[in-house]
């Protein structure tokens with residue numbers, strides 16, 4: 001197992017001093033990367049908007065922000081369709097946004113309003129948009145892993161060519177049900193992609209306080225599941241790994257596993273940075289990790305090949321800003337759910 | 349005796365300190381124990397005082413952590429398991445329900461899981477259906493578990509100590525909505541848990557109101573409002589939900605001839621029904637002035653939106669209104 005770790009250079013991957021060079025854009029299609037840049041910028045802006053509104057007190061419930069982790073869902077999303085089944089957890093804004101959910105309904109949900117994605121019954125931690133292929137996110141850690149597996153099982157039985165995608169964090173791999181699900185997925189030949197966003201933290205605890213080795217993909221190895229360990233802040237790596245593994249899943253009807261090493265810029269919940277509370281989360285680490293910014297590294301890579309048009313990017317940014325503020329301003333006008341009507345949601 | 353003013357959260361912390369100082373076999377295990385967020389002010393700096401060997405913050409592994417505590421308790425230790433939200437504890441149900449609760453019985457009383465499992469009720473704040481449950485009635489359904497649910501600041505400490513020193517598996521349920529309650533209390537007292545039961549915390553003649561945990565706080569608020577309307581309520585705080593001892597309530601209802609139960613959990617198969625049934629088994633319903641009343645959560649999961657939360661959770665206003673209507 002230690003050899004495995006050396007082989008995949010995990011110690012280096014999680015060291016904030018490395019992996020901050022420009023993305024090597026030769027490895028991906030340039031048009032695709034420009035669209036990725038837009039998608040990542042969009043997700044970041046939406047989440048920063050939430051951070052701001054939470055700070056102002058305009059959002060009552062908790063928001064778990066994924067700023068810094070945008071490359072992962074953006075790279076996955078373009079390899080799946082709305083016929084696939086995607087499941088998430090408490091930090092899933094980026095997952096559903098990457099599938100092009102309706103932004104106003106997304107905001108409305110976070111504000112607990114009846115026009116929201118879950119009719120205002122869930123808030124930030126319970127998102128759904130089936131027409132985009134997003135089948136639900138919940139805050140019980142690891143809760144949706146077996147459920148995503150069940151979606152893959154259904155796809156297999158129905159022979160409908162769909163696959164399931166299960167997003168979860170490094171912390172979720174500490175729940176027993178994660179291990180049961182990996183084993184089952186292989187023995188039952190389920191077409192599922194497990195995506196571990198290994199941001200090295202489970203709330204206040206650094207991974208070395210919780211696990212003897214920091215690679216989560218070691219459990220894929222243990223269950224003989226095809227896997228890749230990647231720099232989750234490099235969009236090209238995510239694109240290529242997702243493309244290869246998802247094609248493989250569709251062909252083989254077998255599970256696969258991506259471990260994407262990354263970092264969240266905000267603290268566990270809401271808008272604070274939490275550099276003073278978590279062990280192993282210093283100001284310096286955060287600064288280093290911001291140098292590993294998936295967006296800036298892509299821009300740097302594009303620049304080095306003269307593919308980056310500064311003016312157009314500024315224009316794009318401005319357009320996104322206004323799109324976001326229009327959606328927000330609409331959502332805050334939305335009504336609250338009606339108590340009596342919402343009781344009808346308990347049963348079908 | 350010099351009394352000291354503490355709040356509910358600090359009282360639990362005092363309980364921890366008392367137990368850890370006096371009982372080397374006590375250790376604490378669970379999530380968030382080294383974190384400033386998870387457990388309010390109830391465990392501040394314990395790991396600094398007693399070391400990280402005795403105050404163990406864990407991976408996200410409720411099932412194994414709880415099972416391991418059961419095992420340690422069979423081999424000379426007295427673990428306290430902390431689940432910072434009772435909802436998270438559902439991953440640990442085998443350890444609690446199949447193992448701990450039945451261990452003593454199925455091995456002919458030769459081995460006893462002397463552990464305390466602290467499950468915190470933490471709800472409101474738009475956290476939604478999976479972060480809001482009050483599952484005391486569930487646990488009370490299981491023979492072999494003692495279920496303790498303190499309302500008073502004193503009980504938060506002394507029933508906690510008694511729970512840990514008891515040799516059976518105890519589910520100790522505290523509620524974050526009570527953490528700011530304050531009281532003047534004396535030094536910790538060692539109570540024998542099996543001798544504890546419901547308590548009258550305010551005497552009255554017109555109506556008996558029973559609560560547990562946060563529901564008792566609502567009962568007390570009702571009490572104040574009812575008194576302004578010349579209705580004298582007798583407030584009974586359950587303290588221990590299982591094993592249940594209804595005799596004090598039966599005596600009280602014989603006097604007041606009116607029974608109300610307030611329960612912060614769901615209505616169906618809940619402790620309110622248990623109390624009402626236990627009373628009606630002993631008292632001829634014809635002797636009551638009114639049908640017994642229960643105020644519980646409707647049988648729906650907790651909503652998220654603040655506007656719905658306001659309606660969903662119990663409040664003394666609507667309860668008082670209903671009780672007053674009985675006396676008109």
Ligand SMILES: Cc1ncc(C[n+]2csc(CCOP(=O)(O)OP(=O)(O)O)c2C)c(N)n1
Pocket residue numbers: 090091139140141168169170171172173199201202203268379408410435436439
């Ligand atoms: C069953 C359960 N236990 C504990 C928690 C509290 N909790 C919420 S998020 C979290 C951390 C999870 O870490 P990870 O899976 O790595 O996701 P990340 O927050 O890093 O995205 C914990 C422990 C929970 N929500 N559910």
Ligand SMILES: [Mg+2]
Pocket residue numbers: 169170171197198199200201202203
């Ligand atoms: Mg994590």
